[in-house]
Amino acid sequence: MEAAVSDQQINLLLTDLLYVYGYDFTAYAKASLKRRINRLYTLDHFPSFAEFRYRIRSDENYFNRFIEQLTVNVTEMFRDPLFYQALKTQIFPVLATYPFIRIWHAGCSTGEEVYSTAILLKEANLLHKSILYATDINAEVVKKAAAGIFPIHQMQQNSENYQLAGGREEFSQYYIAGYDHVLFNEILKKRMVFSTHNLVSESSFNQFQLILCRNVLIYFEKDLQGRVFALFDESLDKLGYLALGSKETLKMSPMVSRFRQVDTEKIWRKMQ
Ligand SMILES: C[S@@+](CC[C@H](N)C(=O)[O-])C[C@H]1O[C@@H](n2cnc3c(N)ncnc32)[C@H](O)[C@@H]1O
Structure with missing residues (x-):
């Protein structure tokens, strides 16, 4: 048709x-x-x-x-659990050596990703010295992310992903359950800053030790991906980390010479 x-x-x-x-x-x-x-x-x-x-x-x-x-806003908590496991076992021990940790979730959608990171940071005893910026072009999803309210029917899947990601606790301790929704704990939300931000037209707004931009660049053409990689390069501290989605890579970008792949789970480290 x-x-x-x-x-x-x-x-x-x-x-x-x-x-x-x-x-x-x-x-x-x-x-x-x-x-x-x-x-x-x-x-x-x-x-x-x-x-x-x-x-x-x-x-x-x-x-x-x-x-x-x-915009495609599909997301879930601990999406690709092995990625979170790599974050926890390979990246957090390095971040732990810093006095203060700034993390940017670019293209955070409804927030499941940022709550996942916050939970693992808490378990690594790093949340109290972290600040998590979570941004998206779509104001409506940012509002939802900031509210921290999610459908209760997703919790079973979230809990399974959490275990696969190496979560150590009872997942249900991180939220208060209502009739059909759950509200995530204030202790997680307190370390988060939500805002709209357009990766295409807006500039860098801070220096970070870790940027997660997962399943966003897949919707961009190659030139635009290159521009966004340059924005991330500018926004990362030297030796900072960039995490991408399972179908995204820095490999074809001129920026690749400035980064080293940390593992097969899509994490890159800025070397220059
Ligand atoms: C598929 S979701 C990915 C959510 C999450 N990162 C994950 O991996 O589960 C893609 C998100 O990118 C956002 N997005 C698309 N274009 C953007 C842009 N120019 N600047 C910032 N965010 C953008 C969309 O609004 C959407 O919420």
Whole structure:
């Protein structure tokens, strides 16, 4: 079936987003963008592309919905448990030697990733001297992450991932259970700072010893990935760590000469 919104029309929308709102999606991987734009167009029953375009350009609330639908926010706690195990056994012992630890979760989505890191930091007795910045382009998911409230039905899977990641405690001690949701403990949240941040257009805002940007760059074209790697290079202390998702790599980037791969679990160390 032919897509309702053509490639040319998608380019028009992307240009609008850039010039009307300053959001640059022009270097995002096209296949995923196309799927998501077409999905929204059908879901919201637009009679014509012209009306769809007009609505995005003129109605800021609808523009926000558009951004929310454009970004893929799938996440879970202790996603790829072996990655967290590597974090715990190989990276935390080095971070432990620093007086203060600054961590950035770039593209944090609804926050499951940052709560996972905080739990392991707590068990390594490092949370009290850590600060975890968690940012995302999508304001709606950042709000959810900051609330620390998650559906109770996810806790079984979270608990299994936590054990596989090397968690030592009873997982349920980290939250208070309500009827259908759980609220994560204040002690974890106290060390977190949430904010919107756009990796495409905004600059570095601190120096970090660890940056996690997992399952975000996969949605970017190669040039944009390169620009974001440069941003991370600038934002990392010398000997700082960069953690990527399972399908992402620094290998093809010119930046690779400045980093060394720490292990097979997608963790890189800045050497220069
Ligand atoms: C698939 S989620 C990954 C969440 C988490 N890091 C994980 O691995 O489970 C990708 C996130 O990247 C965010 N994102 C996409 N483009 C971004 C940008 N330009 N700047 C910051 N975040 C962005 C999306 O809003 C989404 O929440």
